[in-house]
Amino acid sequence: MFTNLKKADSEIYQAIQNEISRQNDTLEMIASENFVSLAVLEAMGQVMTNKYAEGYPGKRYYGGCAQVDVAEDLARERAKQLFQADHANVQPHSGSQANIAAYFSYANAGDTVMGMNLDHGGHLTHGSPVNFSGRLFRIVSYGVDEKTGYIDMNQVAEIAKKEKPRLIITGASAYPREIDYQAFREIADQVGAKLIADIAHPAGLIAAGLLKSPIPHCHLVTTTTHKTLRGPRGGMILVGKDEENDMGMTTPKGKLKTISQIVDSNIFPGFQGGPLIHVIAAKAVAFKEALSDDFKQYSAQVIKNAKALAEKLVSMDYKLISNGTDTHLMLVDLRNKRLTGKKAEEALEQAGITVNKNMVPYDDQSPFITSGIRIGTPALTTRGMQEEQMREIGGLIDNVLTNIGNESIVTQVRSRVFDICQQFPLYQLE
Ligand SMILES: Cc1ncc(COP(=O)(O)O)c(C=O)c1O
Structure with a gap:
């Protein structure tokens, strides 16, 4: 597989060989990691890495996009099928990119955002002061009950009533229990907040139907594609039910009509440039695998x-x-x-x-x-x-x-x- 690399760059070749041995010969128990299939690996290491494709399938800013459109369309369609969503944006380079674009679909800098405390299992992008989230928004945090270790939904409701966040983000990096998205939505509705679920960790278990889906209850769902979903390193945003844009968001081209259009516009040109099309091709392959009974x-x-x-x-x-x-x-x-x-x-x-x-x-x-x-x-x-x-x-x-x-x-x-x-x-x- 690496004959050319071996000749061209022996140091990188050797580091890769050593990493292959490390992965083969040790027990990988980091909860956010997985091993992709050879098909996913092959889809990632190919010529689509050469292609600029700013924009979306059918509406690109570059010529020569027919084949990369095929890849992105397949990834989007399979993601929608996997999670029963109206719309999928498969371009986020990472889970963090997905989250910033999702936040700005419903909030502006300075707004109040409510997320899970990092020390209780939340993610950096859910409001840590060293992250864009904590630097751009006014953050209020909820956590778990000290005795039970479960998210304290009474505390969530109390903080939401007091702080009136514009946005609530649920989901975590180190929370071992199933999240009650419906209960979060009831609280969000009571205080007029929008609800985002970040399912970076359990995405694969949700896709497989083993944990309840946040899709019916959340305004947006963000995820990574490389954890339980077993795809290439990357992110994604899902819109369960596409609705009219009630944010009044406009671009120089005019008012964006739907939330899907806002999400797409926030990813590109909002927070990213050209998509990593080779990774998007690999996402498509991983989603096809995730639709199987084996998965x-x-x-x-x-x-x-x-x-x-x-x-x-x-x-x-x-x-x-x-x-x-x-x-x-x-x-x-x-x-x-x-x-x-x-x-x-x-x-x-x-x-x-x-x-x-x-x-x-x-x-x-x-x-x-x-x-x-x-x-x-x-x-x-x-x-x-x-x-x-x-x-x-x-x-x-x-x-x-x-x-x-x-x-x-x-x-x-x-x-x-x-x-x-x-x-x-x-x-x-x-
Ligand atoms: C809940 C959650 N959201 C977002 C992310 C960020 O993903 P990435 O590292 O791809 O930016 C992670 C990564 O660990 C995560 O656990």
Whole structure:
């Protein structure tokens, strides 16, 4: 696959080879990562990367767009089918780009936006002061109940009534439970706010019909395409029901009639230039895969695996936020084990198990240290692993975390991790 690259740039070739080995030979348990199919990889590494295609299919600012129009049209149609949406914009380069364009479809700089507290599982783009969201909008945050670990819907309602946000964004990066989009919509309606769901994490599980869809309840839905949805790195915006533009938004060409037109205009020319058409082609391929029965079975296994791992960890006295999971991820509070997230992440990495340190709700450590780790099952499930492997891996995690600094345990676990990886081969690429 890489014969030309090997000759042209041996250093990058070598880094890629090393990364292939790392992905093949370690247990990838970062909840936001997955392994794309070879078909998706091929669609991404091809000549459409050469093409400028500012605009949208049929209405481009460049000639020669017939074939890239085919790719983008297929991606849009498949996305609409997958999520039962009226409109899909598949051009966002990332989840963050999707979010900024979605915000500006209903709000202007200085407006009040309500999102989930980053320390409780929210994402940077939901109002962190170091992100565009926190810098451009007046942010009010909601969080989870300290005792239950579930989103406190009473608190959401109270804050919304008091602060009267223009926009509420629901969705998270480290929340293990299903979100009640209908309840969020009722609150949004009571205070005259618009509702956006950011389903970057559970998108694949929603597409597979395993978690409830936000589409009927939200004004807009944003997502990444590379997590549970198992596509290339990128973003997308979905409009469930296209409606008249009640924002009164105009461009130099006149008033935009519908919310879909506003969304499209906010992505291009609003926040982006030319789309990454090779990535859009790969999104189309991934969406076709996600429409298959195999993907439904895969997604069901992702959840079964997460539940099996969560139960195993709880049985060894690990404290899980909300005591478990409905999704592909769990958040482990390590304070009773007298460990920080940073220490745990480092020790597990040495043993070939990749997770990320993560703040837990009401954490007393800084974001660089943290009291928790976030663990997910999408990538290992793609390799074909099931509940039996999850239970064994739970034991390996415990073995590492209860023997920090013990080199011989690390070596033993690393060797078992390698064996498990060989049993579930991933990429044969050279
Ligand atoms: C909930 C949520 N929204 C948005 C994003 C941003 O996606 P990206 O990293 O593609 O900008 C993430 C990424 O982790 C996320 O978890």
